[in-house]
Amino acid sequence: xxxxxxxxxxxxxxxxxxxxxxxxxxxxxxxxxxxxxxxxxxxxxxxxxxxxxxxxxxxxxxxxxxxxxxxxxxxxxxxxxxxxxxxxxxxxxxxxxxxxxx
Amino acid sequence: xxxxxxxxxxxxxxxxxxxxxxxxxxxxxxxxxxxxxxxxxxxxxxxxxxxxxxxxxxxxxxxxxxxxxxxxxxxxxxxxxxxxxxxxxxxxxxxxxxxxxxxxxxxxxxxxxxxxxxxxxxxxxxxxxxxxxxxxxxxxxxxxxxxxxxxxxxxxxxxxxxxxxxxxxxxxxxxxxxxxxxxxxxxxxxxxxxxxxxxxxxxxxxxxxxxxxxxxxxxxxxxxxxxxxxxxxxxxxxxxxxxxxxxxxxxxxxxxxxxxxxxxxxxxxxxxxxxxxxxxxxxxxxxxxxxxxxxxxxxxxxxxxxxxxxxxxxxxxxxxxxxxxxxxxxxxxxxxxxxxxxxxxxxxxxxxxxxxxxxxxxxxxxxxxxxxxxxxxxxxxxxxxxxxxxxxxxxxxxxxxxxxxxxxxxxxxxxxxxxxxxxxxxxxxxxxxxxxxxxxxxxxxxxxxxxxxxxxxxxxxxxxxxxxxxxxxxxxxxxxxxxxxxxxxxxxxxxx
Numbered sequence: 001x002x003x004x005x006x007x008x009x010x011x012x013x014x015x016x017x018x019x020x021x022x023x024x025x026x027x028x029x030x031x032x033x034x035x036x037x038x039x040x041x042x043x044x045x046x047x048x049x050x051x052x053x054x055x056x057x058x059x060x061x062x063x064x065x066x067x068x069x070x071x072x073x074x075x076x077x078x079x080x081x082x083x084x085x086x087x088x089x090x091x092x093x094x095x096x097x098x099x100x101x102x
Numbered sequence: 103x104x105x106x107x108x109x110x111x112x113x114x115x116x117x118x119x120x121x122x123x124x125x126x127x128x129x130x131x132x133x134x135x136x137x138x139x140x141x142x143x144x145x146x147x148x149x150x151x152x153x154x155x156x157x158x159x160x161x162x163x164x165x166x167x168x169x170x171x172x173x174x175x176x177x178x179x180x181x182x183x184x185x186x187x188x189x190x191x192x193x194x195x196x197x198x199x200x201x202x203x204x205x206x207x208x209x210x211x212x213x214x215x216x217x218x219x220x221x222x223x224x225x226x227x228x229x230x231x232x233x234x235x236x237x238x239x240x241x242x243x244x245x246x247x248x249x250x251x252x253x254x255x256x257x258x259x260x261x262x263x264x265x266x267x268x269x270x271x272x273x274x275x276x277x278x279x280x281x282x283x284x285x286x287x288x289x290x291x292x293x294x295x296x297x298x299x300x301x302x303x304x305x306x307x308x309x310x311x312x313x314x315x316x317x318x319x320x321x322x323x324x325x326x327x328x329x330x331x332x333x334x335x336x337x338x339x340x341x342x343x344x345x346x347x348x349x350x351x352x353x354x355x356x357x358x359x360x361x362x363x364x365x366x367x368x369x370x371x372x373x374x375x376x377x378x379x380x381x382x383x384x385x386x387x388x389x390x391x392x393x394x395x396x397x398x399x400x401x402x403x404x405x406x407x408x409x410x411x412x413x414x415x416x417x418x419x420x421x422x423x424x425x426x427x428x429x430x431x432x433x434x435x436x437x438x439x440x441x442x443x444x445x446x447x448x449x450x451x452x453x454x455x456x457x458x459x460x461x462x463x464x465x466x467x468x469x470x471x472x473x474x475x476x477x478x479x480x481x482x483x484x485x486x487x488x489x490x491x492x493x494x495x496x497x498x499x500x501x502x503x504x505x506x507x508x509x510x511x512x513x514x515x516x517x518x519x520x521x522x523x524x525x526x527x528x529x530x531x532x533x534x535x536x537x538x539x540x541x542x543x544x545x546x547x548x549x550x551x552x553x554x555x556x557x558x559x560x561x562x563x564x565x566x567x568x569x570x571x572x573x574x575x576x577x578x579x580x581x582x583x584x585x586x587x588x589x590x591x592x593x594x595x596x597x598x
Contacts, residue, residue: 008465016420016464017427017441018457019449031519032461038520039409039462039475042482052480053487055311055341056536057298062340076204080431089429092440 005032105130106267107584110176110324111351113270117175120164124157124175128219131177135221135268141589142244144253144262146182147190148222153177156219163217173327174217179269181260182223183230184315185304186210189220193306194238195228197432197451207304208339209273209315209332216331221269224259228453229423230280230308232256233525236516237455244512245287246585247551251509254284254525260318261288265585271328272318277309278411279529281316282541286504286554289543289583291571293317293325294529296561297536298343300329301336309418310341312411312533320582322542322571326350329564348565356569358392364399364497373524375507381545381553382503388577389501399493399500403486407531410486412523413466413479414534419456420463426451458519483534490535494560499570503528504541504554532558540567542574543582 006029013020020028071077074087083090105113105127116122132150139145160175180186183193185203187210192198206214213220227237235243235258243258245251246266253262257274261284264272274281276294285292293316300315307313315332319325329350336342365386368374390396401407428434428447435450437443452460466475493500506527515522532539537558544555555574559566575581 005465009461012461012465012468014445015468016460017424017444017448018452018460019442019445020457021449024454024457028458028461031458032465034520035412035458035462035523036465036475039413039466039479042406042409042413042478043474045403045406045482045485047478047481047485050481050484052477053483053534054480056487057341057343059298059341059343062337064337072204078430079204080201082428082432082434091429092437092443094440 005029005036106134108270109321110173110270110319110327111321113176114172114327117164118172124160124219125154127175128153128157128177128221131221131267131269134266137590138266138268138587141249141587142246142262142266143241144224144243144259144266144268145179145222146192146194146225146240146259149189149220152189153219153221156217160217160219171216171331173331175219176270177219177221178213178328179221179224179260179263179272180210181226181257181272181274183226183275183306184210184273185306186220186223189223191223191306193229194226194240195452195456196239197426197447199239199433201431203304205304208301208336210304212331224257224263224272226259227256228456229306229419230256230275230277231419231455231459233279233283233522234510234515235259235284236512237453239453242512245509246587247289248509249589251511251551252287254287254505254509256280256284257292257318258284261285261290261292264290264318264320266587267584270320271324273315273332274318275305275313275315276533277312277314278415278533279526281318282504282529282539282554282556283526285318285541286556287509287552289552289554289585291319291322291325291543292541293329293564293567294532294539295329295333295564296343296538298341299538299562299564300333301339301342303336303338307422309415310422311418312415322354322568322575323351325571326354326568329568333564343562345562350565350568354569354572356573358389358394358573361389361394361499362497363389363394363396364493364500365396366500366502367398367400368404368502373506374503375547377547378503378506378508378553382501382555385544385555385574386501392573397496399497401489401493401531403482403489404527404531406482407486407534408523408527410479410482411530411534412462413475414483416459416463417466417476418463420460420467423456423460455519486531486534489531490537498559499566500558502556502558504556508547508551508553528556537561538564538567540571542571543578544574
């Protein structure tokens with residue numbers, strides 16, 4: 001059964017915060033349908049009562065002592081931030097402006 | 103014989119006996135890089151000044167009679183998804199083109215502490231997603247055996263650097279074959295250790311339950327030397343295994359009398375080159391002639407493994423790559439709102455394959471599809487692990503192909519992602535099971551392209567894999583063959 005990804009592309013791209021050009025969307029819809037069709041073949045396998053494997057190591061959760069250690073100085077931590085000012089990163093306005101609420 | 107043609111083990115010996123200085127060794131590799139890399143493009147960033155400084159420091163320490171690591175002064179190349187402090191780490195992506203890590207990965211700390219000069223950062227498929235190194239945002243790397251062909255991927259730069267003597271050793275990473283498949287296509291030895299054996303701290307995350315750092319080398323002994331340095335417990339990686347590491351590099355003789363080898367029968371996997379099958383069969387016969395017990399083993403879920411992998415890895419990737427939003431690091435685009443800014447940054451910063459995987463993963467994890475895709479794939483992963491548990495009840499070592507075909511042509515699979523994914527079919531189930539797996543040269547195709555064998559063992563049995571690799575090396579004459587680079591003056595000698 002082919003998977004029609006055409007209708008889903010916009011929705012999934014929005015979830016992934018990924019802006020796609022129109023041509024890119026079309027191409028991707030075709031490719032993803034094909035890939036997912038192959039991926040769906042796992043449905044043929046009976047997995048009744050099979051536990052999922054999310055990780056192969058059977059290690060317990062690792063905890064460490066709650067001790068203060070040296071961390072990166074602020075300028076080092078922010079050295080790669082493309083937009084920064086006075087020790088902060090800058091982003092577009094997150095809260096709605098009063099005008100937008102009207 | 104030129105220094106760049108020596109193995110890491112020989113260089114180590116020559117350095118320790120003061121036959122050569124580290125600066126001389128580094129210079130030889132730098133000259134080789136200058137000669138070869140313009141043709142093959144294995145490196146994204148070269149670090150000649152840093153490497154010479156590091157070599158000089160080691161020479162000074164040696165002159166002072168300090169006790170130093172056996173690999174001190176032996177240079178290494180590093181895949182460009184492993185964080186190096188104050189040295190650009192791009193993951194071959196536009197989104198990280200100018201990223202300068204403020205810290206070292208644990209494996210880099212180990213390399214620096216041992217005094218191994220870093221020659222540069224090697225090319226890869228963007229964020230290690232790919233099987234040909236063509237998904238690099240900068241340029242593809244070419245196969246030294248035939249520059250019209252791909253080196254494999256994603257650790258294509260590391261494999262090419264080692265194959266051509268631009269570096270004696272390299273670090274790569276393997277999520278679903280990214281060390282073994284390029285090693286196979288370039289005719290070198292590549293080890294993917296047991297999941298958790300080498301710290302992932304500082305390896306830029308692709309699929310965290312599968313990613314593993316490993317070694318690329320010309321010989322098993324060289325791989326063992328580097329493994330001894332980078333393997334082991336690391337409190338900075340919560341999935342790091344606490345088990346002691348063995349001495350990988352001594353006692354590498356394979357005891358064939360007590361070895362049970364399972365020759366993998368690939369059921370309905372398509373597109374297998376008959377010459378690859380022939381090479382693997384010959385390798386099995388060779389083991390048998392030398393006293394090993396060889397039987398056939400079937401891992402019936404191999405092709406389902408591919409399907410499960412292409413749900414699990416993209417799902418984890420879509421989550422891991424959520425961090426690239428243009429705020430804390432990386433490329434940043436404009437937008438009136440935060441959402442518009444994030445979406446444009448990611449849309450412009452990521453290449454096509456990374457976007458495809460983010461889309462698949464986001465879809466597989468989204469409401470309504472999670473159970474049918476991601477959860478189901480994780481259950482299939484359990485079935486695959488059981489396959490291996492069964493196989494390892496009967497066999498100590500599994501033998502198969504490291505790639506279904508020799509190197510393919512540049513551009514041959516770029517328009518068909520599914521065909522590209524199929525080139526990892528031999529490597530993926532080992533990754534899903536978390537077991538150690540190694541590619542070693544097995545022979546050549548009729549057109550002179552390398553064909554790799556893949557050996558798989560129980561968790562933590564890396565040393566058995568290295569012993570088996572060493573056995574195959576000893577059967578070869580010469581032990582290691584380098585590609586003749588005919589486009590270079592003289593071509594260079596090609597044997598070790």
